[in-house]
Amino acid sequence: MDLKFYRNVILKAFFLFIVLNLILVSIPPSTGGKQFSIYNSLVPGRLRFPFGETPREAYNFSLYDVDAMFAAHEINGGLSDRALNVFLVGDSSVWGTLLTPQETLAGQLNNFNLTCGETPLHFYNLGYPTISLTKDLMLMEETKAYNPDLVLWLTTLEAMPLEKQLASPLAENNPSRIETLNETYRLGLMVPPKADWWQRTLFGRRRAIADWVRLQVYGIMWGATGVDQIYPDYTPAAWDLEADDSYYDFEPDTLTSDTLFLQAFPAAQDLWSDTPLLVVNEPIMISGGENSDIRYNFFYPRWAYDQYRQILSETMGSLNQNYVDAWWWVPAEEFTNSAIHLTPEGERLLAIGLEPFILDAVCP
Amino acid sequence: MLIRDIFIFAALAVLFRLISRGKARGWLLLITSTLVIYWMQPAMPLRSLDFWLPTLTLAITVFSWLLTAEEEQKTEKQNWLTAVLLVGLVILIALTRYLSLDGLITANRPPLTVQVLVGLVILAAVGFVIGWFSRQKAWLTGGIIFLLVLFLILKSPALSLWSSVGLRSMLGQSTQNATAFDIRWLGFSYVAFRLIHTIRDRQNNRLKAVTLQEYVNYVIFFPAFSAGPIDKLPRFAKDLREPLVFYNPQLADAFYRLVVGIFKKYAIADSLSLIALNSQNAAQTQGAGYTWVLVYAYAFMIYYDFAGYTDIAIGLGKLLGIDLPENFNRPYMKNNLTQFWNNWHMTLTQWFRAYFFNPFTRSLRTRYKNLSVGWVILITQVSTMVLIGLWHGITWNFVLWGLWHGLGLFVQNRFSDWVKPRLAQLQDKPRLQNFLNGFNTVLTFHFVALGWVWFALPQVGLSWQVILSSLGLAG
Numbered sequence: 001m002d003l004k005f006y007r008n009v010i011l012k013a014f015f016l017f018i019v020l021n022l023i024l025v026s027i028p029p030s031t032g033g034k035q036f037s038i039y040n041s042l043v044p045g046r047l048r049f050p051f052g053e054t055p056r057e058a059y060n061f062s063l064y065d066v067d068a069m070f071a072a073h074e075i076n077g078g079l080s081d082r083a084l085n086v087f088l089v090g091d092s093s094v095w096g097t098l099l100t101p102q103e104t105l106a107g108q109l110n111n112f113n114l115t116c117g118e119t120p121l122h123f124y125n126l127g128y129p130t131i132s133l134t135k136d137l138m139l140m141e142e143t144k145a146y147n148p149d150l151v152l153w154l155t156t157l158e159a160m161p162l163e164k165q166l167a168s169p170l171a172e173n174n175p176s177r178i179e180t181l182n183e184t185y186r187l188g189l190m191v192p193p194k195a196d197w198w199q200r201t202l203f204g205r206r207r208a209i210a211d212w213v214r215l216q217v218y219g220i221m222w223g224a225t226g227v228d229q230i231y232p233d234y235t236p237a238a239w240d241l242e243a244d245d246s247y248y249d250f251e252p253d254t255l256t257s258d259t260l261f262l263q264a265f266p267a268a269q270d271l272w273s274d275t276p277l278l279v280v281n282e283p284i285m286i287s288g289g290e291n292s293d294i295r296y297n298f299f300y301p302r303w304a305y306d307q308y309r310q311i312l313s314e315t316m317g318s319l320n321q322n323y324v325d326a327w328w329w330v331p332a333e334e335f336t337n338s339a340i341h342l343t344p345e346g347e348r349l350l351a352i353g354l355e356p357f358i359l360d361a362v363c364p
Numbered sequence: 365m366l367i368r369d370i371f372i373f374a375a376l377a378v379l380f381r382l383i384s385r386g387k388a389r390g391w392l393l394l395i396t397s398t399l400v401i402y403w404m405q406p407a408m409p410l411r412s413l414d415f416w417l418p419t420l421t422l423a424i425t426v427f428s429w430l431l432t433a434e435e436e437q438k439t440e441k442q443n444w445l446t447a448v449l450l451v452g453l454v455i456l457i458a459l460t461r462y463l464s465l466d467g468l469i470t471a472n473r474p475p476l477t478v479q480v481l482v483g484l485v486i487l488a489a490v491g492f493v494i495g496w497f498s499r500q501k502a503w504l505t506g507g508i509i510f511l512l513v514l515f516l517i518l519k520s521p522a523l524s525l526w527s528s529v530g531l532r533s534m535l536g537q538s539t540q541n542a543t544a545f546d547i548r549w550l551g552f553s554y555v556a557f558r559l560i561h562t563i564r565d566r567q568n569n570r571l572k573a574v575t576l577q578e579y580v581n582y583v584i585f586f587p588a589f590s591a592g593p594i595d596k597l598p599r600f601a602k603d604l605r606e607p608l609v610f611y612n613p614q615l616a617d618a619f620y621r622l623v624v625g626i627f628k629k630y631a632i633a634d635s636l637s638l639i640a641l642n643s644q645n646a647a648q649t650q651g652a653g654y655t656w657v658l659v660y661a662y663a664f665m666i667y668y669d670f671a672g673y674t675d676i677a678i679g680l681g682k683l684l685g686i687d688l689p690e691n692f693n694r695p696y697m698k699n700n701l702t703q704f705w706n707n708w709h710m711t712l713t714q715w716f717r718a719y720f721f722n723p724f725t726r727s728l729r730t731r732y733k734n735l736s737v738g739w740v741i742l743i744t745q746v747s748t749m750v751l752i753g754l755w756h757g758i759t760w761n762f763v764l765w766g767l768w769h770g771l772g773l774f775v776q777n778r779f780s781d782w783v784k785p786r787l788a789q790l791q792d793k794p795r796l797q798n799f800l801n802g803f804n805t806v807l808t809f810h811f812v813a814l815g816w817v818w819f820a821l822p823q824v825g826l827s828w829q830v831i832l833s834s835l836g837l838a839g
Binding site for chain 2: 006055056057213217218220221223224226
């Protein structure tokens, strides 16, 4: 038996593995570069970011590699020179939970075939389903390289408490990006320490590598089916509410501007210094059920939301920021499983409401 | 099987190789395989069935040995010792219920010890009756019929559901929740093949005498228990009787096969499974191009999955000193369907050839002398392939898959006979011959790949839609 041969094979493999890992560790982590992907070449780019908990059914799943997410998105296939490109940023209400890509806000606005003179407007869905302004800023920072003509940033009170900023798994798993944001825009976030050196090794990156492979493989099914989400029966958003006026640790009437992450807005203005930015306070479900005199919905006690709207409006005014408060635009029956998730009709109503503001912001 | 299980098996096998010496080898293997078949049996909604099914596997194996053994063998001391060891192991496994070791050996807590003892007494009584009265050959036929009936119940959705309802009412469980998937008897298909092989060889007086220990080791040999390959008893017994040396070329080959198998199964097949043809993917896919992508993915997934498992089984077998037979030999690179089937799941096709196709062909030729060769080939090829289809499950789709291949083999056989003399003149044109070989390989692969549509999907209508879609004919 040639045991020596097998011993040498194992030793050489081990040696090469160590060398490869040392090379990987010594290369500084890069972000923002265009990543290789089968999307936009072999298969069409996704109309929204990869996200989901049921990959085998939805051909979609959540990953933390922002570069891979962008590489899979249709924007990475190149934006049209002959259109005005509008990016929609926000949470699950923009991404479109329980909606097909065509039913989302971006889809509805595209259905309107809006033009600015003779130039068509094209809307891109860059929402991601976790609520955090920091996560939105992180994605916007990456989006900057694509030079949109207008950015619509839809948000809500739930994205603003300081404690929620790093709670999004996407933000939590990208500490380098968050730290850069924090330093660049002086956000004052308590950023967790950077990844250890061993997390840059092949072993440390195994999850990211496996996710990348899965994302490419599911790309084939995305191309084959156009499916990126499943649509199960859902429990409608709560109509009858608890007689509870608490909001996180806030007592009634104590919501102040320093308790919310309002520094995100001047940061976004800096980030989009050359691009128009339109901030939208997104619609919420206004319940008419039990205890609706105390709460608007499951998320918000009336006092907190009213104070928030006041603070947001004042902040936008002081920043001279283009702002639309759309909180009441959609009737309660047009919400699905959450107080911020809309039905296709709800999205259509929101799109109709936003249309003049968009045209006003983007048309010279 | 999880990758974790394979690492545990490999560690067990290395340990086995280290400590196995002389006669202890067979005993150690018997104990290991017995424990593993209980451990591998998945949990089921029917109470204690995850304990009773491996017990029944052991019981029917012992019964088969009683049917096939020579009279004088039955009273040999070593065989009694094997029987006592098996009973002792079953009781020990049952006793784990008192040690809170649920999940360690059996998926759920084993039944009450009294129930186990009563069950063993009943099985012993059946064994005694078989051992005492099985001198007539009719008992051998009875044994085969019994195995086929069991097979029919387990593989037919309707009968399986009916059995589940019966067992549920016997156990006092709700019959409302019964499904056709309640009874998952791990490894039964392969166990049945091995048992039928020994019974048939015994009927034809071709079976050499083996001890009960060797027989049980052969049937429940854990690396090949759930997914084959289907070895032959004399070959297995020969390997088992050889002394096991720790350092020999087999050791390196074993690890090579394990690594290759793990890569095929867990890297290639599992990745392909994400896009392989299934009901959900098929129903949602648009366009002929993408339909072919799904079909190709399924064709390679099923190959790498099965060939990977075979490599793992062969690797583990080598660690234990048993050279299991090969099951695949680059089947998709063959240039006709006959060659494909000679190289795909080889041990299964060899089994069917030996125990169905050849005897059936002989019988047709003897009984119906006026039947033309063409008819004999058509009948035997189609019936063999339909039976192979039904072995995977008694559904219309498996019948159609069998028909697809049976008719394909018939057409290829007739066409080969017709074209062979005409192609003789191409012998001095190697380039043209190579081109034809390449073309035939591609054609054969696509015929097989399209045939997988029947195999992969549970409904005839959907399968037909996919085939039409792949040809660009879907409405």
